[in-house]
Amino acid sequence: MNLKDLMKDYFLDLDAAGKDPHQKIAWCTSAGPAEILRAFGFKVYFPENHGAMLGATRTCMDTIPTANAYGYSPDICSYLTCDIGAHLKGFTPLTRAYGIQAPPKPDVLVYNTNQCKEVMHWFEFYAREFKAPVFGIHSPNLLPEIADSHIDTVYRQFKALIAMLEGICNKKLDLDNLKKTVKLSWEASGLWSEVLSHLKHKPSPLNFFDTTVLMGPIVMLRGTEQAKEFYSFLNLAVQEMIASETSSIPNEKKRIYWDGMPVWGRLKFMAELFKKNHTCIVASTYCNSWIYKDHDAADPLLSMAKNYLDIFINRNDAFKEKYIFDTVKDFAADGVIFHDSKTCPHNTNSQFNMPNRLREKGLPSLVINGDLCDLRCFSDEQSTTAIEAFLETL
């Protein structure tokens, strides 16, 4: 199964749905309750993916200033600013990629603050723009552990969301549908997790720059048959790569853990930089973020409530530090590179001294400055020197 075609079908289907008055569209955050929306039959669109597309195509550099001029600070999430700027300019990279004129208009917007509060401001902007209802799941944040009371808070909000969606769709939630989507989500994420675990192999068959692209379906199509099929296919393909000793990086010499967001606009540049230095990024916080191992069709809402609280970004520093340390060992990485992403402090873990704490535990760590989209915050030269000097020390 071809990823390109899968994504194309997804966007064309969304576009068609947007033009069909009988089809409802929901906008959702990347770690939002997509399964509930799909169970109602919504077509689900993810603005963060749009932000990543704007970033990867570097068209964000035209749209971020538009949002800045409109009143959204250059210091806040550049997914938000580039996406809102694109909307204000009437621009979308979907046109060039798929001939789509604009993202589909939402009938409802659903966000979850388990990743950050920015999504609330972002979705509220669109709620005003489209005069559409918006629902926020306000999650307890940065948890040392997931207590029953936390799960209960989210569970009750899911119930309230369901009541609201029943009003919008004028039908009751079909529990079997929900169980089915939760099961599909769990299966796809299990397969994705297996794919990622194959990067433990030496030499690694894939690297971070492959997996940031391959993760598209687990974000945008989780809860569908297509996502499950894609990852079963991918899993087999990667196993074959391992059997034939296919190495993602020719002559792999060093292995790295990447923490934080990708620098979308410099993905190719970075991929080449690491390749040239015979270094494979074998594990990352980012790609591992969509593994919902505890989704349980037998108890869909409660298990979702737990899993969406349990995501890495929503855990406290002690948890994150241990997670990174253990994963580094598990993947036999030689060191950690932290991307200090200027406009996403939430997905940046270097700002509260974690690199020093890891160094003290004997784990070489480097911090590079940059941003997920805003290339004004990134320097090719400085990053190259820092990364190459770091690799020289390993």
Place this chain on the structure above:
Amino acid sequence: MDVLIQKYFWGIDCGSSEIKVVVCDASGNIIDKRKQPTLFPLLDHVVRALKTDDDKPSPFDSSGSLKEGHIITASGYGRHHIDFASHKLTEIKAHFMGVKKHLGLKKPYTIIDIGGQDSKVITIKENNIHHFEINRKCAAGTGAFIEALAHRLKLKLNNLTTIAEKHDKEMTLNSFCTVFAEQEVIKILMSGEKVENLIHALYKSVVKRVLEMTAITTDTIVFSGGVIAYHTGLVNLFKEQLKDKEFFTVPETQYCGAYGAALYGIEENPCSPNE
């Protein structure tokens, strides 16, 4: 029997303001050194720095081809553009190698390398790079910051230390960003402040920014990099800030990176016993 070929090891430190070149013999003895402003097209100026009109060694023959026995190693921001270099390494490792050879310190030490475009604080432990920090994206704490303000005040760069020595008052520049610092400087001068006090404050601000980059965890500090060569006044300010530390400055600080690059070339090309 193998023919004995004299080997020359060339180190180029292609920095943002100057291209520095050092050539050594196989034992790391410096044969010659030279520099050239970083101008463009870059390669033409790198070649110009390697060639000389006099009888000093050059790695190129009259047709412009690389001569046998000449090994070139490139470092600095421009290293990736020097395609005829056999080896490339970052200026961080190059400075470390230069310092290591110059001083031969066995104890842990910290190299403070203030460059034209960035500054580095490199911690050396067990004779290896243990950790390093490069200043963030902005020019604060680098030569560029000093240059921008000197340019604005129409002062010659190599006069600044002498000017700063004449200060009679302690002042502080608060701004991190060069543009804001310029505004701050203008405001201070408008209020009638002496330029000597201002330059002293400018040096202090560079020292402060460098020390903010990372905690200095060793008892010994080594200065390297081009900026120290022009602004010796910075060294005294570091000494004032880092009391109880022991200080070294490598000879001809601006060539330390190029020298380290040449040494790296030697390390990568161990000579056979008959050479």
